Amino acid sequence: MYSQLLKEILLEDEYDEQQKKTLVNFCRDHYAGNNSELKIIDEFEQKYPEPSDIWWYTRECFLYRMVNKALRTQDIEVIMKMGFFIRGLHQHIEQFHSQQIYQRSLIVYRGQGMAxxxxxxxxxxxxxxxxxxxxxxxxxxxxxxxxxxxxxxx
Incomplete structure (x- = not known):
């Protein structure tokens, strides 16, 4: 129930530039000293929302790690800071899915290390x-x- 409520809050939130600034500042603090990530954070600040949320998420960078860790651990502070991005990613995945025409089942694979x-x-x-x-x-x-x-x- 708690997860469902959080999801509803996130998916109703509208994107604004201030939310991006808050996330960028948070990420800069988190990745202080990591020049390669800081460079990508600068790029994110300048270019987001282009090219797309899916593009940013699938890029080898801070975003997918932070999103997944925050969601997996239910870190509400980070989830709320990333809310606009999570919402955009969710919407783009839904949009992409609705445009697909499946004639048969699609088999996909997921690699996951676990105990x-x-x-x-x-x-x-x-x-x-x-x-x-x-x-x-x-x-x-x-x-x-x-x-x-x-x-x-x-």
């Missing part, structure tokens, strides 16, 4: 409901997802 106990818990729920508190990056190429699983395990 054996986590895996056993999921496996024991086979056929049941599986809920996630974050966006799931997937690929239609199985080897790509395997690489992510190996990286996460290391």
């Amino acid at each position: 054996q106990t986590e895996f056993e818990k999921i496996y024991s729920n086979k056929g049941g409901l599986l809920a996630f508190n974050s966006f799931l990056s997937t690929s239609i190429v199985r080897d790509v997802s395997s690489r992510f699983a190996h990286v996460a395990r290391d």
Whole structure:
């Protein structure tokens, strides 16, 4: 219920430039000393919302890590700071999905490193409901997802 309420609040929030400034300042503090991330944060400040939320999220940078960690750990402070971005990402994914025409099922793969106990818990729920508190990056190429699983395990 709490997650649903938070989702509704986030998805109704309208984007404004001040929200971006707040997030940019927060990210600069968080990544102080990391010049490569600071450079990307500067680029985000100058260019966002272009090219798109999906483009920014799938880029190898601070955004997907912060979004996923905040959602996974239910870090409300970070979620609220990133709310406009999460909302935009959600809307673009919905829009992209609605434009797809599927003639058959689409199989996608997800690589995820996890502890054996986590895996056993999921496996024991086979056929049941599986809920996630974050966006799931997937690929239609199985080897790509395997690489992510190996990286996460290391």
